[in-house]
Amino acid sequence: MFENVKEENVVEQTLGTSKSDVVEVSGELSPTTSIDIDDTPINYLNPNLFDDIKVINKDELDIEKSNENKDQELDELYASTFGDISEHTLIQGRVVGMNDRDVLIDIGFKSEGIIDRSEFDKNDLPKIGDQVEVYLEFIEDAGGNTILSKEKADFMKRWRALKEAFDSEKIIKGKIIRRIKGGLIVDLGVVQAFLPGSQVDVRPIQDFDLYLEKEIELRIVKFNEARKNIVVSHKIILEDSLKEQREALFKELEIGSIMEGRVKNITDFGVFVDLGGIDGLLHITDLSWGRVNHPSEIINLNDKITVKIIEYDQERKRVSLGLKQLTPHPWEDVETKFPIGNIVKGRVVSLTNYGCFIELEPGIEGLIHHSEISWTKHIKNPSEVYSMGDEVDAKVLSIDSDERKISLGVKQLIPDPWDKIEEKYMVGTVHEVKIKNLTQFGAFAELEDDIDGLIHVSDMSWTKIIRHPKEIVEKGQKLEVRILEVSRENRRISLGYRQVTDDPWPELVDYFESGKEVSGEIIRILDKGIITLLENDVEGIIPFGKMSKKDRRNLAGQYEIGANLSGIVMKVSPEDKKVILFKEELAGTIKRTSANDEVKQYLKNQNTGSGEKLELPQELINLASQVEEEVSEKSSEDTESNNEEEN
Template sequence: MVENTENQEEYMDDDFEGSFEDLFENSLKELKAGNVVVGTVVQVNPDSVVVDVGGKSEGLIPINEFLDEQGQVKTDIKVGDQFDVLIERTENENGLISLSKEKADRQKIWNALEEGAVVDGRILSRIKGGLSVDIGVNAFLPGSQVDLRPVRNLDKMLGETYSFKIIKLNKRRGNIVLSRRVLLEEQRENMRGDTLKMLEEGQVVEGTVKNLTDYGAFIDLGGIDGLLHITDMSWGRVTHPSDILNVGDKINVKVLKFDRDKERVSLGLKQIAPDPWLDVEAKFPVGQKVTGKVVSLTDYGAFVELEEGVEGLIHVSEMSWTKRIKHPNKVLNIGDEVESVVLALDIPNRRISLGLKQVEPNPWEVVGEKFPIGTIIEGQVKNITDFGIFVGVDEGIDGLVHISDLSWTKRVKHPSEIYKKGDVVRAVVLNIDRENERFSLGVKQLMSDPWESIPVRYTPGTIIRGQVTSVTDFGIFLEVEEGIEGLIHVSEISKEKIDSPKNFAKVGEDLEAVVLHVDTVERKIALSIKHLADQKEKAEVDAFLGAQRNATSNFGDLLQGALHKAGGEKDGE
């Protein structure tokens, strides 16, 4: 028995020794660079962790490989913790093995990855052609695979976590290509069938704004897109869909039309709310003062929002009683709060006419009482035109002095010969046309018309002397007095035939002539040089005869006086 026992112990010792050597050899095989083994924490230092990987071997792992999700060093590492590590080098100068926990984790992930698998990842950064994604290892997400439609601003996706599908995998090169678009397309296709089954006209559904255009917005209803036209977005004015919607917004819309065969859907947003025009007539009766915000300006007027969906137009002609407004922006700006008066309603065509000037009294209704005809006013020249000057009469009211009312006698070719802007002018109110808003003034009416006394002062036969002001083919104009001219017709220049009046006299010369005729209606004086000699002779004869008559009269008076005296003396005897 003893012998057998000793043989048995010898056999067991040999067997144990063989088993231990096998284990040691196996552990040495495992402790080769590039292998992944299980390590146990034996010591935690401030900058590293000492790990026992078996085979009487220990290694160091930098502390910065033990990070949490926030990128901070973990504080709960303790002796006895076990995890996979990658052997980088079997032994360094200190006799320790170089280990890496990160690379072991990464290799483990790589081993688990396969093409077509769905993984979660966080977008790290933008790189050329797309985005870098952390799925445990770095992967590439091409820009074309980010979404169903091109994403203009990829930066907004940084830091976000999504699900991706692996579409290319090359472990040897370490390349992974992801796609989010493939998953979205699959998801969209699954939703499409359900959406088509439940969609009905008149139904209110929730959708996501997918894309904006100038004419509307495309709304994703769940696998199928519907068009929300710009005219169906609001009862009010919408200049562009981006004014009220943004890509990604979730909104409720009403299905207006649905063509199931062509899978076309027309949507409405404004139809969810009641039509505000139904009670416009009651809310905004004609003549009522209303307040609103200027939302748009055009060449012909300003659109004012009275409430959401209800706008009125202030035409440019209804902005001022007195000023000629060339463009509404001279009076109003977009965003202004304005008070106006409702002038007219056209409910079928959804139009409201508003008046801005009607808020204030019409100055033309009282100007006649303030400035009755005949009133002398004083004002500045505001404007000069070919046909006259405009003079400021009252606030916003200008009066016109027509060129014909500037002077009784002077021929004015253009008002600028006499006046300039800013000159202070006195004038007489001639007429007020309230209906056409015209105020007529006269300057010449401040003095009497000299032509009223011309016939008395220049009777036919009167000899005058004046300066030549103009010579024409038909005669010579002679200034009789300041501003008053007479015409010596070519036939009245000489008894002898002359070639041209221009050969007879020049501008600036003094000439004598006799008055033939005065026409106060046409304001013309006909003169003659041809009859001047005859008139002078007649004047001399008249003067002579007048002298004789005076002499005879004086002689008779003397004779009668002498006789009277003689008779008196005789009576006295």
């Protein structure tokens, strides 16, 4: 079309061109040049206008179209010689050449493909002209070569065959080549598969090495196309073969029937027994009438045993077996075998916080309560005395056949030392003891092996108020004590340390006579008074008079612990181990010219003998009572503080 347009333009230019007159210009006549143009119009209706254009008729057009069709057929014929070739597919090829390194394969492409010669079996090399199926990796590599693979072709052919076997659940054969964690690797011919250890046999395998290099029948149970992973099983084939046998055996089962079987597997909770196609569970509680910690204590793997059918579920295909049910129950004649009062021997099979269980024979156990272990020791836990597996002698205390309980005792094997304790340790006698332990309320002292007595804090000193035993005694110290009380029923002995010496208070009452002025070292300053240590380890109390708390604090601040302070004896209290004193400076705002003189005069006017009770003013008595209460409270606080420090 573009050629025709070009030709028309040429025609138009030709027709539009006319002859022009050439005018000779004389340089003499004029310096300019003039051109005449023919303005004659073109006649487009002139029949001779297109005489110079080539004209093609219909026959010539048909010939040209025929030639174009022939060219297209040749192109298609040429393209068909290459076939349908694409990468990563299996194709057929013909061996056209071979050298020491490569094998040339004609796959119908413009160039031959190359396969490494090592991919062929040395004993089965192809010959020139042989047809082989190959895998096309690359149509052209960087060097322009077509790369083929024989190994990948074999893998894909085998993979397709295994896929068909998986879909049809067909049984195949494979050779076990090596062992790995969790199972075995099987060679299926070019392709390898995984055989889990649990899928080798219907019973657990102890030694997988026995299967190496052996060929066995398998069935593919898992086929992963994406990951090229295959899992096979030999167990599923065996189970299928045992299915009919299992169905027939279930129809013959009866509760109570006796059967023989082989131990197939041992677990923590029981034993699985192969009854010939059916697996039954022999629970650990049905192994023996006695206590069994683990089934392996009684049964070994692959043992042949006789069991009793105690229950079965045909729908769920479960069978419960019993071994102990083959023998009589041991409790049937327990009272005859273990009469009350007899001494028996057993083995410790369990320890609890309340006692230990002794196995007398399989299925019969007795309990030794922790209170029945010793006459004298306080056993908190039997593990302090016994360990698992210890052989123990004990005495039968009681039997309850209905509850299947036997009570045993160990301490009953020896006489009770407390039976003659009152005769051996009579009240009032003095004995040497050893301090074993200190507590807040007193000290435990050992009189003899496993016989202890308690020295209460109140029985440690005649004159001092003891807040903790460590103020007087220490652990391991030996000293003499007096027996104060013996209780065989409660198994308690009360001891006194101060009772070894005479009571000094009758003499102290005479010594600290009323009105006497005494002095001592300040040992405590309280809110309501001051405590001093007088002679003979006696404490004196000087109470504050009636005054505000602020005045008391100010007054107490004038004195220091350790300083010496004097006062007048007002009252002696042996029960409280105290001497009440009076001091004018601490008496407050009492309107007297001389408080000391008045107290002395008051006491002097009392016509009483030494040690007799005086009728003191109520005001002074109230003050003394308040101080005593404060001292008592302070003593309790100090005791608690000491306990916290010890803890």
